[in-house]
Every structure is written in structure tokens, then in C-alpha cells.
Amino acid sequence: MRVAIVGGGLAGCALAYVLKVRGAEPVIVEAADRLASGASGNRIGLYNPRFTAELGPQGAFYSKAFFRALDVFGRLDEIDWVPCGALHLITDEKKARRFSKTCESWGWAQEDMRLVDAREASRIAGVEITHDALYLRRSGSVCPEKLCRAYADGVDVHLNVRAESLAQVKTDFGADAVVAANGLGALAFSACTDLPLRAVRGQVTLVAGGGALDGLASHLCYGGYVSRAVDGVHVVGSTFQPWLDHCDLLEEDDLDNLAKLKEAVPVLAGAEFEVIGARAAVRCTVKDHFPVIGALDAAAGYYVSAGHGSHGILSSLEGAHILAGMILGEQGDWPSALLVALSPGRFSTIC
Numbered sequence: 333m334r335v336a337i338v339g340g341g342l343a344g345c346a347l348a349y350v351l352k353v354r355g356a357e358p359v360i361v362e363a364a365d366r367l368a369s370g371a372s373g374n375r376i377g378l379y380n381p382r383f384t385a386e387l388g389p390q391g392a393f394y395s396k397a398f399f400r401a402l403d404v405f406g407r408l409d410e411i412d413w414v415p416c417g418a419l420h421l422i423t424d425e426k427k428a429r430r431f432s433k434t435c436e437s438w439g440w441a442q443e444d445m446r447l448v449d450a451r452e453a454s455r456i457a458g459v460e461i462t463h464d465a466l467y468l469r470r471s472g473s474v475c476p477e478k479l480c481r482a483y484a485d486g487v488d489v490h491l492n493v494r495a496e497s498l499a500q501v502k503t504d505f506g507a508d509a510v511v512a513a514n515g516l517g518a519l520a521f522s523a524c525t526d527l528p529l530r531a532v533r534g535q536v537t538l539v540a541g542g543g544a545l546d547g548l549a550s551h552l553c554y555g556g557y558v559s560r561a562v563d564g565v566h567v568v569g570s571t572f573q574p575w576l577d578h579c580d581l582l583e584e585d586d587l588d589n590l591a592k593l594k595e596a597v598p599v600l601a602g603a604e605f606e607v608i609g610a611r612a613a614v615r616c617t618v619k620d621h622f623p624v625i626g627a628l629d630a631a632a633g634y635y636v637s638a639g640h641g642s643h644g645i646l647s648s649l650e651g652a653h654i655l656a657g658m659i660l661g662e663q664g665d666w667p668s669a670l671l672v673a674l675s676p677g678r679f680s681t682i683c
């Protein structure tokens with residue numbers, strides 16, 4: 333089966349990878365002159381589930397996605413996979429209650445997810461941490477840009493081609509099915525205009541390794557995040573600006589990212605950081621914080637994978653498995669509540 337995928341970011345490339353592995357013939361159609369030119373172009377991205385207090389369909393989705401990612405990342409070369417662990421700092425009472433429920437309801441083995449006190453968190457992090465934390469030993473980071481390239485290895489990719497409509501792509505590429513995996517660009521397609529996708533700009537700050545962050549052994553998340561050094565560089569992220577949709581770099585965003593880091597890790601309060609770069613992009617988000625994955629019009633062969641928000645590394649991969657199953661007509665074992673929660677029809681609009 334030939335499947336045309338509009339968009340060469342994580343959503344499109346992950347789907348192409350899964351379809352290729354399952355013996356289908358994916359084709360990626362990308363408007364830019366390279367893959368991962370949009371939100372997926374960061375140098376370092378953390379793969380963490382979006383934690384829910386109760387497991388429910390959303391928690392089950394991210395939980396499954398996490399372990400699937402560990403399996404898939406182990407099969408790919410040159411994606412800068414650093415499974416160094418992540419500490420999610422418990423910075424307020426609300427988080428304390430939520431993370432404690434997550435630990436109970438998600439049912440992960442203790443060695444993969446556990447609450448640690450500030451002292452143990454400090455030992456794991458290699459810097460002094462003043463908060464208790466939720467610790468995911470096998471969490472870590474990849475290079476999203478390289479991940480896209482690895483997923484798309486061996487796939488037929490057409491760059492510098494802007495899709496005008498799903499019908500046209502289907503005809504032009506002789507496809508049996510077409511998938512809108514082009515983030516906010518999907519809104520230009522008539523089948524998607526009613527989807528409540530919205531832009532949230534974000535900027536990450538790249539900081540030279542060494543200095544006050546020397547010895548940081550795990551990633552730290554606290555609303556923002558700081559990575560362990562990868563090739564001598566830390567990423568500090570990230571801003572959330574629903575009121576902006578441009579990708580110009582803003583100096584105040586770097587200051588904001590570093591201020592949040594210093595607030596979360598007081599031992600860094602007086603530290604000087606050498607900012608060596610930054611990157612801004614626009615996320616495609618949905619109000620209910622869950623991606624939109626499913627059929628727009630199954631009879632016509634139109635599908636969508638968008639709205640991956642801030643957790644696209646995991647959601648794009650799990651979403652790709654679900655969508656590939658639907659397109660190929662395979663019986664998956666996903667609960668119907670999950671498919672409904674992901675479906676474009678959940679907004680009760682006719683897409």
C-alpha cells in the first residue's frame with residue numbers, strides 16, 4: 333500500500349518508519365528543503381511521558397509510548413540517544429499529589445519510576461537539588477532532527493513540495509491513503525479546517541558545558557528543563573508563548589529560561605552561563621493536551637497526525653503505530669476509549 337505523508341517532522345517521519353517496517357510504501361512530501369525544519373528541528377529533545385494522575389487512556393498512551401521508544405531508539409543509529417535518566421522536580425503541592433498518584437496508578441516497576449527525596453535526587457543529579465522528585469531512570473534525550481533522518485532512512489522523500497490539498501497529493505503521488513502530518517499546516521486542508529489546532533511558540537537556549545553545570549548527570553525537569561551535556565552542550569528550555577507565532581530569536585526568552593533554571597535549582601542562582609545559541613519554533617497544540625490522530629475520512633483515505641504539543645518525541649511514535657494499524661486495516665489492541673480520545677471527531681465537528 334502506498335501512503336503519502338504530508339510533513340517531514342517527527343509525526344510524518346515516525347509514521348513513514350512504522351509503515352516501512354510493516355511493508356508498506358510511504359512517501360514523504362515536505363515543503364521545506366530538509367526534514368525537521370519546523371518544531372522537530374531541535375538539537376536535544378527530552379523524551380518524557382506526559383504524566384497523568386490516573387492512568388486513563390492518555391496515561392496509557394504515553395506509558396506505552398515510553399517503552400516503545402526505548403525499544404525503537406535502540407534499533408536506530410546516530411540519533412544521539414542519551415538514556416541518562418530524568419528527575420522531575422516536585423516544586424509544589426499539586427505536583428506532589430499528582431506524581432504520587434502517577435506512581436500508584438501507572439503501575440511501572442519501581443526501578444523505572446519512583447519518588448526520591450531531595451538528598452537522593454542530588455546524588456543522582458550530581459548537583460545539589462532542594463526538591464523531592466519523580467525519577468525515571470531510563471528517560472533521557474535524543475536529537476529530534478537526527479531522529480527524523482533516521483526514521484526516514486530509505487523512505488522516498490520529496491522536498492520543496494508544498495501540498496495544497498489532500499486530494500491533490502493523493503493523485504500526484506498515486507497514493508492509496510494520505511496523512512496530514514504537517515502540524516499547523518494541516519489547517520489549510522479542507523478536511524482539517526475545523527480542528528482546534530493552535531500555535532504555541534517556544535525557544536530553547538543552548539549553554540556551553542562546564543562551569544556550574546559541570547557534573548550534571550541526569551536531565552532535570554521543573555516546568556522548564558535542563559539537559560545533561562550532550563557533546564559539550566546543555567539545552568535549557570523552554571518558553572511557552574501562545575500569543576506569538578514567529579521564530580525570531582528573543583534575548584528575553586534566554587533570560588527567562590535561565591531564570592527558571594536558577595529558581596528550580598537554587599545552587600545555580602549565582603551562576604554565569606555561556607549562551608552559545610538558541611532555537612525557536614512553533615508547536616502545534618490542542619486545548620486538551622492530546623494529539624489528534626485518526627481518520628478524517630476513511631473512505632477517501634484521509635488521515636491526520638497533528639497536535640503533538642510538547643511531548644512529540646513519544647506521541648509521534650505511538651501515534652504512528654496506531655495510525656499505521658488503521659491505514660493498513662490491522663486489528664490493533666488499543667482500547668476504543670483511547671482511539672476516541674485521539675480521534676479528530678472528538679471535537680464534535682465534521683472534519
Ligand SMILES: Cc1cc2nc3c(=O)[nH]c(=O)nc-3n(C[C@H](O)[C@H](O)[C@H](O)COP(=O)(O)OP(=O)(O)OC[C@H]3O[C@@H](n4cnc5c(N)ncnc54)[C@H](O)[C@@H]3O)c2cc1C
Nearest residue numbers: 339341342343363370371372378495514517534643644645
Ligand atoms: C522549543 C521547543 C522545545 C521542544 N522540546 C521538546 C522536548 O524536549 N521533547 C518532546 O517530546 N517534544 C518537544 N517539543 C515538541 C516537539 O518538537 C513537537 O511535538 C514535534 O516536533 C511535532 O512534530 P510534527 O511533525 O507534528 O511538527 P513539525 O516538526 O513542525 O513538522 C511539520 C512539517 O510539515 C511541513 N509542512 C507544513 N505544511 C506543509 C505542506 N502544506 N506541505 C508539505 N509540508 C508541509 C513543515 O515544513 C514541517 O517540516 C518541543 C517543541 C519546541 C518548539
